Every structure is written in C-alpha cells, then in structure tokens.
Amino acid sequence: MNTFPDLSPSAPRRGPRTAVKALVAVTAVAAVAVGGAWGAGLGPFAGESGPDPEAVAEARAFLADWAAGRLPAAAARTTRPDRAEEVLSSFTSGLDIDRPVLTAGRPVEDEESGGHAVTVPYTARMPVTGLGTWTYGAELPLRERDGEWKVDWRLSLVHPRLSGTEKFRLEREEAEPVRALDRAGRALSADAHPSLGPVLAQLARGRDGGGPRGAVLLVDRATGDVRRTEAAFGGPARRDDGPLRTTLDARWQSAAEQALRKAGGKNAALVALRVADGQVLAVANSPADGFDRAVSGTYAPGSTWKIVTSGALLLKGAVAPDDVVDCPRYLTVGKRFQNVETSAHPGATFRTAFTESCNTAFIGLRDRLGDGELGEVAKKYFGVGQTWHVGVPSYDGSVPEPRDATEKAASMIGQGRVQANPLIMASVTATAVSGRFHQPSLVATGTEDTTVTEPLPPRVVSRLRSLLRATVTEGTARVLAPLGGEVGGKTGTAEVSEEQENNGWMVAHRGGVAVACVVEEGVTGGGSAGPVVYGVLSGAPRS
Template structure:
C-alpha cells in the first residue's frame, strides 16, 4: 500500500557487501570501531532464550553510553541491525546538531526499557533544549546469542520512520498559517491527523504564501517528494497565510471518529464543489492512508460497476440482476457473504442494497475487458494520475482486466486499488453526475489545471442515488446510517486480503451536500467499523 523504499547510502553499500543485516553487519561495524565483536558483556558464547534482567541492563547501559557520547557506529553495534541504525544515530549529533545528551532509563518492563532523552539543539549561535520519551526492547541475537537492542527508528525519536534522519538547518520552506474554510487556524496540536497534510502544504505553498524561513530541527524523509517534519524551531520564521477547504467542524468529528478503530482512515468532500472537508487517520505507522492508500475497496466499487452496467445498457436499477448462491467466471467460483440467501428474481437495486457479489459476477462475461476501466476513467475521473488537489494524492487504479480478474474487479477486488479520498469522490460524482476533482487548496491560489471527466447522465445519477438511498435505509448500510439527517445514501464494502484472517472494512455515504468514505484495515464488514466512522462525520456536517 505504501510506496517508496527508504534507505541510506551506507545501508546500500553494506547491503551489497553482506546481503542483509544482522550479525554480519555487526561484525564489520564493530571491527571498524575497534569493538572486536564481543558486545556489551565481552562474551562470545552463544546463549538462548529471552535476555535476562542483567543482560537487558548491560546492553541498554552500553547503548545509551555510546549514544550520549555521539558515537553512532558504536551505539549501532549494540543493535540487531547496525547497518540501518548507524546513519540514524550518527545524524543525531551530526546533521541534527544535538549535544549535551542525557538519557535516563526507567525501570525495565521485562525486556522493554522506557527512557527519556534530554539534549540541546545548537546551530550557528542559537540553542534550545529538547526533551522527549521513547522506549527500546532488548532481544536475543538469532545467530550470535548476544543481547541486542531491537532496532527501530522510533528508538531514537518516536516520529522517525525507516530511512529517516535528523537535520538542523534553515528550513526548506517558510512556515505557513493554514486556515480552514471558517478562517480559523489549523494546527497539528489541535488536529493531529493534519500533521502530514500541513507539512506537504508548507513544502508546496510556503514560498507562495509569503512567509520567511527560520531554523529548525526536522526529520528528513528519504521518500521521493516527502516534506520534512519539523520537531523544534530555533529561529522563528514568519508564517504566510494559506487558505484551505478544511471544515474545522468536520475535521474534529473525523479525528474523533477514527480513534475508535485501529488502522482506520476517513475523508469527507463537498460534492457540489469537490472541496475536501476533512482528512483523518488512526494508524500506527503514521501513514496518510486517507489520501495515499492503495487498497482493494471491496463492494463500495459496486457504485462504479452499477453505473457501468446502466451506461452500457446491460440492466437498470429495476432491471434483472439475479443473485444465485454462487457464480462462475472463467472457471473461478465466486460466493456471497455467509448468510445471504439467494434471489434469482432480484433486480439490480435488490442486489446492490444486499451487496450480492454473484449478481455482478454474472455480468462479467457480457462486458468488454476495458468497460470498467473506461467507466472509472471517463466518468469518475479515476486512474489517470492527473489530480492536482494541492497535496499529494493517489488517484485510484482500475486497470484493464480479463478472465476472472474482470469479475473480481466488479467486486472491488483483484487489481483494483482505491483510497478513502477516491471513494468519497466516487460518491460525490454518483449523486451529482459531475466529476469535480477533489481540492484542499483553492484553485484560485495558483491557477493549477484541475482534472476533468465526462461525468454521468442524469438517468444514471437518478438510479444510483435511489439505490444508495435504499442501501442506507433498508440495506446493508441501514444500521450504520441510522440517525444521519438529510437526503442520505451509502454503500458498504468488505475487501478480502491474502494472509489476513479478517477482511478490510469499507464504507462510503452521503448526506445532502457532504460525502465521506472510510476504511479500517481488518475491520470486518463495511457496517462494522468503517460505517460508524462515516456516519459520525456525516452527522457533524461541513
């Protein structure tokens, strides 16, 4: 789902030499540093089982001492991945300009050791203190038996990711004061999910907003195009004012909604304009999956599939779409969710509201291999990589398919990939008939060209709205949408993922001039996790 491989130059060199990390990496780094490969305790005999309390204490003491002394390679030698640890630990006192380091461990909790870090950031005569908490875990080396720090970038700082380093210098872009549609200031502290959004907006519009640069300690991300994450400001720059389309009321509701479910994301848009009203994520990895996620959307894709069937004259909302117990496409057998009774006389509206898979699969032999791709691209504006939202987005992917892949694509599986932003846009197009490319910064700010698409015929829109309304009032989305005011509609989705026992939960819905879509990884059925998230945002309004 997340693209881009991060790494450091030294990591690349050592990987070529060693074919991977581990004890081999430790040997080379330790030898260069004069450690001789004996580790904290000086023992070379192999041991097994979890590290003892004494080993945990010895290893952390040696690791912390080397870190405090600014000896990055030495500190890395006490980890189980010295190749990746060394550039991060070296950047702490190097490009990060962090000195006077004092690390205070708390009592170990088994093999986990919480600790606090105090340091001073000094750069060109300016200095400021920095304090934060982190933790590490001590593990047994697989091949050596040594007690080693289990390397994670978060050991050095809780906001560091794989391949990231610390840098103190004049900021790459002037700071911004991003404001919502009501004129109030949007901050990471008030709206944590907007952190990566505000970083990206600063990188893109800092100079245009008219600010001046300051000096900051930042996390330098190695992913192509990723904006730095500011941690501490030594010298204040002047912030330029940047208008956004974010609704503080919707954003607050979205932030609260995703806290209920792990690995969840939600986006809300205004269908009449394409303006993005809210973006929220609750993820352990900090990834902005709401805008950049690339996952199979499950049966929420049936909005596009139903539109394609109607536009190609294969059926209508009141036309036939039988729902058998199973359906076969090119020798691949597809089933419905457990407990769904078959209905051979079902209409498309019936099968849509009940989320019958086999009804859609039965049409797979009647459509061209590129029919769904054309519908997605030409009517819904997806999969062309041409959105210019004012921030980096994934624009959806519905590749041309054949055989059983075509049937899977109709169900939002196979090679189809979407983000919550994509599905919120799909709902907006379905209920208005017009594709309006989502934006988070007004086009008037920079005059950038927005993506265009044909949109849908009014007859198709009327049928889609009616089917989505039925789904929200008496179909699979009814429980989640109960109490949502106004003119409503929705579609549920469950996406199966290889090697994952529980499906991903997807849900998209609308209330008057607001559409929202959510995804919760391993959340189960669409109405179980993603549905309540969407409903909470829709109830708040924009």
C-alpha cells in the first residue's frame, strides 16, 4: 500500500500586480510552447484580448519539467517552489507513477484580471507502475506579477480533488497464488521448488486475463476513510477454475534446482524440454526468487549458436563435415577474433572445428552465407525471432542482419547482436536433433501457436546429431561422456564486456530431452555450465 503524504493546502498568495506585459520571449522552450498556442489560434492574429503567449509558454514548460522528472525546475516555475517540489515528488513517488504524459489544452484568460491571470487546462496520463494508466483532467492557474508569469501554486492543480482534507492512496491487490500441477498431477509450489516462484506468479497473472489489480483511492486525511475510487486497474477477481495443469515435471524440476547449486552461487539459468513436442519439463534460475533469466533473459549464446550456423552452412551445401577448414589462433575482421585459450588446429576438418569450438574456422566461412541468411535460417527452421506463446512472457530471440563485416563475423559464433536464452537454446537443440521446431510451452492446453517453420532436411539433421555426439565423445563437452545413451552436446563461451568474465553455456540432449544452461561470468562453458547440465541429466528420471 502506498499513501500520499499529509499535505496541507498552501496559503493564499498576495502582492501587487504589474500593469505591464512582457514583450520578449523567455526561453527557447517558451518559443516552442508559443508555437503550439499559435496553432490553436492564439498567435499574433488572435487580437489583444487573447492570453499572453508567455503565460502559455510557462504553463507548457512547467508540464514538460514535471513529465520529465525535473521536479526542482518545475517547482521553480511556481509561486511556492519548496511546497511544489515536495508535493510533486510525493504525488509521483507515493503513487508509483512513472513518466507522466501531460498535455496542455486551450488556455483561457481571466477577463476580470486585466490580462494578469490565465488558466491552462491539461490532460494527465499517469502510468501507475505494474497496473495501468490513470487519466484525468486538471487546470494550471498562472498569474503575472512584476512582469513575470508563474504557476499560482495550489494542491488542486496537481489533481482537482487533492486538497487539505483529502488525499490519494494506492492499493494493490495481491494475486492469489495459482494452484498448479505438473504433468502427472503432482502439486507444484514455490515452497517445494523455489525457482518456480516467479514462473507460478506469471502463470497466475496470465490466467487472470486482466493482469494485476489495484486502485487509486481518494481518502480522508484525518480518518483514512475512502471517499471514492479514482481509478481501478485489472479485471474481475479470478474464478476458481481449479488447478492449472502445466507441462512441468516435478522430478525434472527438482533435479534442475539441485543441479544449479553446481553454479557456485553465480547467476545462472536452465531449461529442460521434450524434443518431441517442446513441452517444458523444468525451468530453474539462480537466484531462485529473482529475474526469470531462463525464459526472459537476453544473452549472446556464444558457441552454442554454432548449431544454427552449422545448420545454415549444411542446408546450402556450403561445407561438409570432412571438409578441411582453416583454424588459426587469430583472425582479424575489423577486430581480432580468437579461439578459447588461443588454440589452433592446423588441417582441421569442419567436424573438428565444431567439436573443438573453433571460432576462427566458423568466421572464415562467413562469406559462404549471405548477410541475412543466418537470421533467415534461424527464423524459418528454428523459430527464433518469431513470436512464441509459451504461457508466460518470454524473450524469443533476435538475429538481426549484420551492419558490417565485423558484426557478420561475430554472428557466426553467437556474438554481436545475436540474442537468446536457455529456453531458446534448448529449443534450438531439440530442433537440430528432431528436424522440426515445436513452440515451447509451459501449460498443458490453451497456448496459441502463430509460428510458421519448415522441417530441416533429414541429411542436415543426421549431420547435426553426429556433430553434437562427437562433441561429447571427443570434444569440448566431454564432461557429459560418462552419461549413458546417445548424449550430444555443445559448449559455448560468450564475451560480455572487458569488465566482466565470459558467460559459460552448454546445451545437450539425452533420451528425448533437450537442456540448455547459462552461467553468468562462468568463464568457460565446459567448466561452469557443464557440471550443471551433467547434474540435471544424471539426476532426472530416464522415463
């Protein structure tokens, strides 16, 4: 609950009036505002009886400063700067208002004032954080004294009902925790599975339809009694439609949360989903009660993206697994790119370049793809960059066309402006080994699918599966080798900035499940994300 502070009305202001109108423009801001008044018929052709353009300019400048958060500047334009700054600050912060939109209307001159008083009506659109926009109308009174126009301060100019006896209070209605079941009917809760806290809250809001609920109330300052509801947000309270059936598996969820402990306390995220249909089995984040990195995060995927790059190259026959490619320590394309630990593999095949994650080899193949081809393949075959309806808000990836040769080189290895998250990379892995994209889903029924993709040709799928398997048996994903069955994987190391260590990535598939993990500042994929992925695949049920 937020309460607007107890603010008494300002005392009336008295003082001599001047009979002389200022004839010079006050500032560049005023000139812009006068232009708006001119457009309303208030310019030099409006006659001597029209409002003084400087008054209109001052009103517009006040609204502009308030809207931009320049509260000391807005207050300085009033007759009570100290009082005005206090009230404006309390009003916007106390009611969780972010970036108001304030639009001036047609000014009206007080004829009895002899041209020394003007009223400027305005429309206020107040975005209440997390709820919606509160819209109302109010008026700015302006007076000219000693040749200078000022906003004549009073509480009612902020809102017509704000007074010495009444104030506003923001109340938020906490959503009832959704009752959720996993795919086998087992109960899910944030107590049992801490990582599901944010996810279950998102599922609850999605089921509400109207989103979060709350209200701005007008209350008596002395008693706190509610006088009226000024604005209400959200739809009607949710009906009890029974538990929400999800695609999650409580056993996989437990294994995922246990495995994330191997991230050493670093920020990390993991998603596991079924290859056959994209149904999500586990979503885990560290910290558990923070941002949902797994589904909504935006990361450079690093070398795990080479799955998509390889798919694009194999689709057009631009390379074959046994083709010899150049893999030097460094390659300069506008900037110097290098391999992890500046390794080199003379005479390497494309297969070796994939399994050892040779950056320079992939960059060296950049001219075999058109500038926009990588993004087109990502969207057409892997669904990346299309709009996904997962059941909760999600980030669905971005592969923009590179702006120059350096950016194209970076995109070949999952850097530059390529963005993804564990949900996307688990889906990419599932698509690579099955040949068909399936929109990921967290709820059993009711999600819309507007994606349009095409299946990968069987020959491409076969080669991608072989490359992923070889990366486990003889490449950088050897940490997964002790696992039984046909396990495939790919590591990734993604640069963040000069001030931060690299993020570590790993993707894998085993027994019809695809997994993706990112560990922020994990340095290397095999060293940081590898143990996490091994942990979830070894700890989760096989059936």
